[in-house]
Amino acid sequence: MNSRYRIWVPGDLSLTPKELHLRSAQKSGKFVEERSKLPIWKHKEILINTIKDNNHCIVVSSTGSGKTTQLPQFIYESRLLSGGMVAITQPRRVAAISVAQRVAEELDQGPVGLGPVGYCVRFEDCSDPRLTRLRYMTDGMLLREAALDPLLSRYDFVILDEAHERSLNTDVLFGVVLRAAQKRAQLRTAWLQQSRGANTFLSISHPSAQKKPPNPFKVSLLHLFDWLFSHFH
Numbered sequence: 001m002n003s004r005y006r007i008w009v010p011g012d013l014s015l016t017p018k019e020l021h022l023r024s025a026q027k028s029g030k031f032v033e034e035r036s037k038l039p040i041w042k043h044k045e046i047l048i049n050t051i052k053d054n055n056h057c058i059v060v061s062s063t064g065s066g067k068t069t070q071l072p073q074f075i076y077e078s079r080l081l082s083g084g085m086v087a088i089t090q091p092r093r094v095a096a097i098s099v100a101q102r103v104a105e106e107l108d109q110g111p112v113g114l115g116p117v118g119y120c121v122r123f124e125d126c127s128d129p130r131l132t133r134l135r136y137m138t139d140g141m142l143l144r145e146a147a148l149d150p151l152l153s154r155y156d157f158v159i160l161d162e163a164h165e166r167s168l169n170t171d172v173l174f175g176v177v178l179r180a181a182q183k184r185a186q187l188r189t190a191w192l193q194q195s196r197g198a199n200t201f202l203s204i205s206h207p208s209a210q211k212k213p214p215n216p217f218k219v220s221l222l223h224l225f226d227w228l229f230s231h232f233h
Helices: 017-036 039-053 067-077 093-107 139-148 168-183 198-205 224-232
Strands: 056-060 085-090 117-121 124-126 134-138 155-161 188-193
Touching (some): 039 056, 067 155, 093 117, 134 139, 168 188
Parallel strands (some): 085 155
16 A cells, blocks of 8 residues: 655655655664674574573683673573563773764664663763663663662663773772672673683683684774775764
């Protein structure tokens, strides 16, 4: 049936609902293809089963493997949540915001803050407890939340990313999260890190599993002015 309504998308010509749905499906298919090429994707089933069977785990892999964006999505898509959220900490606010935006695009279930993906950084909380299931946040914001709620009762999972950086906030949060998990058996934790420093966390937390997706994507370092010159000169 032909629709009499048209939808305007910024930057594009007006689209009918059918055209918009087709465009969304094509975009979603593109992201699925990109996700499947990430090194961590081939370990998806192993990681999901490991998380199901253990309360604590450490995922060790190099930069570019996809652990930061994919593991929270694996948890969400596998319906491992029982009404709570997944907190994914980042050492820097820029990382928390940019990763949340990327994951929201990949899931394609609504923009950041208006769908299952949100973020929380200092002076800016773009999340909704009624909708958000994957909440990217700085470690400082989770520490502040733990001061008011030591059991972290709003969360089913806490994922500490870039744990190998060993900042003051990360080290304190490590103890706070472990204590909360000891008092709340349903709270599960995961540490995402590069290979360096893994033995330290293994000796302290005695996690049940450690996975290493090999062959990460190539990561390029670009200086801002060089990039601007190459694109706009």
